[in-house]
Structure formats: structure tokens, C-alpha cells
Amino acid sequence: xxxxxxxxxxxxxxxxxxxxxxxxxxxxxxxxxxxxxxxxxxxxxxxxxxxxxxxxxxxxxxxxxxxxxxxxxxxxxxxxxxxxxxxxxxxxxxxxxxxxxxxxxxxxxxxx
DNA sequence: AAGTTGACCCCGA
DNA sequence: TTCGGGGCCAACT
Numbered sequence: 001x002x003x004x005x006x007x008x009x010x011x012x013x014x015x016x017x018x019x020x021x022x023x024x025x026x027x028x029x030x031x032x033x034x035x036x037x038x039x040x041x042x043x044x045x046x047x048x049x050x051x052x053x054x055x056x057x058x059x060x061x062x063x064x065x066x067x068x069x070x071x072x073x074x075x076x077x078x079x080x081x082x083x084x085x086x087x088x089x090x091x092x093x094x095x096x097x098x099x100x101x102x103x104x105x106x107x108x109x110x111x112x
Numbered sequence: 113a114a115g116t117t118g119a120c121c122c123c124g125a
Numbered sequence: 126t127t128c129g130g131g132g133c134c135a136a137c138t
Binding site for chain 3: 114115116117118120121122123124125
Binding site: 006007008030035036037038039040041042044045047048 | 132136
């Protein structure tokens with residue numbers, strides 16, 4: 001069988017499992033996949049999220065500081081923030097307020 | 113095959 | 126506090 005479980009698909013799976021109103025970080029996903037230092041690759045996978053057949057809530061994935069680094073990739077500035085606010089997440093200056101409260105760690109919530 | 117890129121993360125000055 | 130450099134992994138050219 002062809003390895004459907006590409007790194008991208010694994011990332012998409014985790015992101016797709018993010019509950020509404022929660023966010024996670026690239027590093028957390030990378031660790032969940034086993035490659036703790038592959039945080040950069042996780043972001044790269046997000047770039048290819050549009051290739052996935054399922055909708056990938058990439059707006060729920062932010063950097064370690066809770067900053068919306070990839071908002072520009074959503075087709076326009078403010079789109080990512082609006083999506084987060086729509087889920088009850090406050091975003092100020094491209095940063096998620098109370099990021100710790102909204103943080104969702106796959107290693108913690110999900111069982112490997 | 114080799115070099116470059118990327119929506120990152122960590123440490124030092 | 127802000128700024129700079131290094132490291133890590135996978136995909137792209």
C-alpha cells in the first residue's frame with residue numbers, strides 16, 4: 001500500500017481533530033507525530049493543507065507564542081482572525097489572547 | 113543528487 | 126527589551 005500516511009496527512013489528521021474553539025502549536029503537532037523538531041515541516045504541511053480533500057482548520061494552528069504567523073496565507077489579512085473570533089477565540093494584534101486557555105495539546109488530549 | 117526554502121523553536125548578545 | 130544566528134526535519138527545484 002502506498003504510504004498514505006505522509007507527514008502531511010498526519011498533520012492534517014491532528015489539525016482536523018482540534019476541537020472548535022481550541023488552538024494548538026506547530027511544535028505540539030510535530031511532537032505528536034514523533035518529530036519534535038519538525039515544527040517547520042508542520043508549517044510546510046499546512047501550506048499544502050489546501051491539497052487535502054478535507055477542510056483543514058489551519059487557523060487553529062499558530063506558533064508557540066500564539067501569534068497568527070500564517071494569516072497572510074488565508075487569502076487575506078483578518079480572515080484567520082475572524083475565523084478564530086467566530087469560534088470564541090479573542091485575537092489582538094495577530095496574537096491569541098489567553099493562548100494557554102485555548103491551547104490544545106494533542107499529546108495530552110489524544111492517545112497515541 | 114545537491115542545494116534552497118519554509119505558516120518554527122531555542123539560545124545568546 | 127529587541128535583534129541575530131543556529132538547528133531541526135521534510136518537501137521543492
